[in-house]
Amino acid sequence: KAGVTQTPRYLIKTRGQQVTLSCSPISGHRSVSWYQQTPGQGLQFLFEYFSETQRNKGNFPGRFSGRQFSNSRSEMNVSTLELGDSALYLCASSFRLAGGPDEQFFGPGTRLTVL
Amino acid sequence: AQSVAQPEDQVNVAEGNPLTVKCTYSVSGNPYLFWYVQYPNRGLQFLLKYITGDNLVKGSYGFEAEFNKSQTSFHLKKPSALVSDSALYFCAVRDLSGTASKLTFGTGTRLQVTL
Numbered sequence: 001k002a003g004v005t006q007t008p009r010y011l012i013k014t015r016g017q018q019v020t021l022s023c024s025p026i027s028g029h030r031s032v033s034w035y036q037q038t039p040g041q042g043l044q045f046l047f048e049y050f051s052e053t054q055r056n057k058g059n060f061p062g063r064f065s066g067r068q069f070s071n072s073r074s075e076m077n078v079s080t081l082e083l084g085d086s087a088l089y090l091c092a093s094s095f096r097l098a099g100g101p102d103e104q105f106f107g108p109g110t111r112l113t114v115l
Numbered sequence: 116a117q118s119v120a121q122p123e124d125q126v127n128v129a130e131g132n133p134l135t136v137k138c139t140y141s142v143s144g145n146p147y148l149f150w151y152v153q154y155p156n157r158g159l160q161f162l163l164k165y166i167t168g169d170n171l172v173k174g175s176y177g178f179e180a181e182f183n184k185s186q187t188s189f190h191l192k193k194p195s196a197l198v199s200d201s202a203l204y205f206c207a208v209r210d211l212s213g214t215a216s217k218l219t220f221g222t223g224t225r226l227q228v229t230l
Contacts (some may be wrong), residue, residue, distance in 0.1 A: 004158070021190075028132045040222060041222040042200070042220065042221075042222045043205065043223070045217050045218070045219075045220075048217060056217045058217070060156075086138070086208055090158055090159065092158075092159070100209075101147055103149060103161040104159075104161070105161065106151075106158030106159040106160070106220075107158050108156070108157055108158045109157075109158050
């Protein structure tokens with residue numbers, strides 16, 4: 001069974017630009033969660049989508065948004081990039097909601113660098 | 116609100132010695148607890164979880180964890196460490212009494228196993 005895939009793996013953008021990251025969950029998984037990982041803040045929850053609906057949202061500004069498609073694939077978008085948005089963005093999928101008893105399966109992440 | 120603490124930024128242990136990575140949590144009700152491991156330039160990998168039942172949970176790669184409700188702890192252990200265990204370890208919790216279904220991750224503990 002293929003794992004969670006994220007594209008692109010590496011991205012370099014400049015301040016003010018916008019970026020879209022993509023995540024394909026494990027086949028059959030309906031929940032997709034996004035996390036931001038930085039050395040200073042650690043792992044921070046961005047949002048979770050389940051059956052195309054946002055179920056939870058973390059404490060991030062409105063510049064961070066996401067969506068989920070009918071095939072469970074998800075995208076997240078960051079508009080008006082700031083230097084502080086440089087991070088590893090991780091996507092995780094699970095069969096049921098992420099807060100339930102199912103473990104999450106993580107993708108390798110997208111390393112975003114904002115110059 | 117739910118929270119999890121990993122009091123040690125780094126744990127150093129010699130190969131062959133037992134290892135412990137500490138985790139304490141704070142929840143209002145009963146918790147779901149998870150341990151994940153992250154190798155360099157990789158996403159997180161699931162190690163084990165406590166949902167209910169036996170307080171001693173066995174997981175992947177010879178790891179185990181003991182759920183202690185009175186001490187609100189869920190320490191990760193391994194009887195004999197390997198150099199290949201060197202990685203970043205995350206504890207995560209979900210409070211079952213809360214309305215939010217998201218997981219909260221600790222700040223991570225770097226495990227360094229030396230020959």
